[in-house]
Amino acid sequence: MRDSSLSALFGALSNEMRMSTIANNLANVNTTAYKKDTMAFHDVFTRFAHDNVVTTKSFLRDKDMFPDPNIMAKPRLSEQAVDFTQGGMQKTGNPLDFALSGEGVFRVQAPEGILYQRAGNFAVDVNGTLVNKDGHPIMVDGGQLNIPAGAEVTVDGGGGIYLDGQPAGNLDLVTFDTIGKLERVGSNMFRAPEGAAEQPPEDLTVQQGFLEKGNVEVVTEMVSMIESQRSFAMYAKVMQNSDQMDRKMITQLSRLR
Known part of the structure; x- marks a missing residue:
């Protein structure tokens, strides 16, 4: 699987979790003293073996001994908490x-x-x-x-x-x-x-x-829902395009035999 597909998969799953939280908040907009859920995401970097090696130039070589670090970012849920701000x-x-x-x-x-x-x-x-x-x-x-x-x-x-x-x-x-x-x-x-x-x-x-009253702001949650939907669609498109590229490459390589 391409790295792009894997990164897009984690992004889509993250937005799925975000969408579930938003939907739950909106479902409880009229619940007495309901406190909305909040979550935050951060990138977790996947490092390779040569990323941990200091890339200094050798006295005998005019180029670096190791390639530049290639770091892939994959979003992960970093924090999930209840927002206890005051309601009306x-x-x-x-x-x-x-x-x-x-x-x-x-x-x-x-x-x-x-x-x-x-x-x-x-x-x-x-x-x-x-x-x-x-x-x-x-x-x-x-x-x-x-x-x-x-x-x-x-x-x-x-x-x-x-x-x-x-x-x-x-x-x-x-x-x-x-x-x-x-x-x-x-x-x-x-x-x-x-x-x-x-x-x-x-x-x-x-x-x-x-x-x-609950502290859910309907307009804010709706804007977040639209944003999450568009992000999910974007990640799904990345996975689709990556799959098409893989299929095309496999087909072309099979013809070379």
Whole structure:
């Protein structure tokens, strides 16, 4: 296989991954507090044996002993992270809707362990427990919060919860050194990577009766989608032309026998 075909193949695969990410972002444009995925690519250079040899001229020769380095670039995914930039606020008036302003997430008690989410569209289940949309308890002071039927729920800017005006606990709000490295687990929730430690958030406030919108910009994503489509088509054309050249060369060589 020609080097051009191989390089074009890696380029096409990279744009396929990029297109999948863009499509997922656009599909969640109306998802509460959705944080878009971002990715970056870089070139990985393929070096030959003579590339690692210093090409100095010999005292006995007037030319270099080794040819100039021939380096082929192949794109690879270098970084994939979640963009936790702030989304817009939407007023709902629901006392169980909470929007976070700043860097931080809610702690959730899921069957597989502690998970995190940015969305604050909560509810009260049949047992009176404060839960997310999947029925997982929202952690308050390291445990669950039971809300009596008919109780008035208020939350201050720091996450303190009051039932009928009486303190009932504080929402577990945390952040990480590199919050963008949180891993998606579905249902708009995240898992902390191995070795990541929770930290108390700074400049994080809770707004009751609001929901945070997703941070996906439709126009930007559409422009990126067009760019990715054109790049994929370009790489596909390179592979097609390279294949035609190979076929032509094989046909011509076979006639020389």
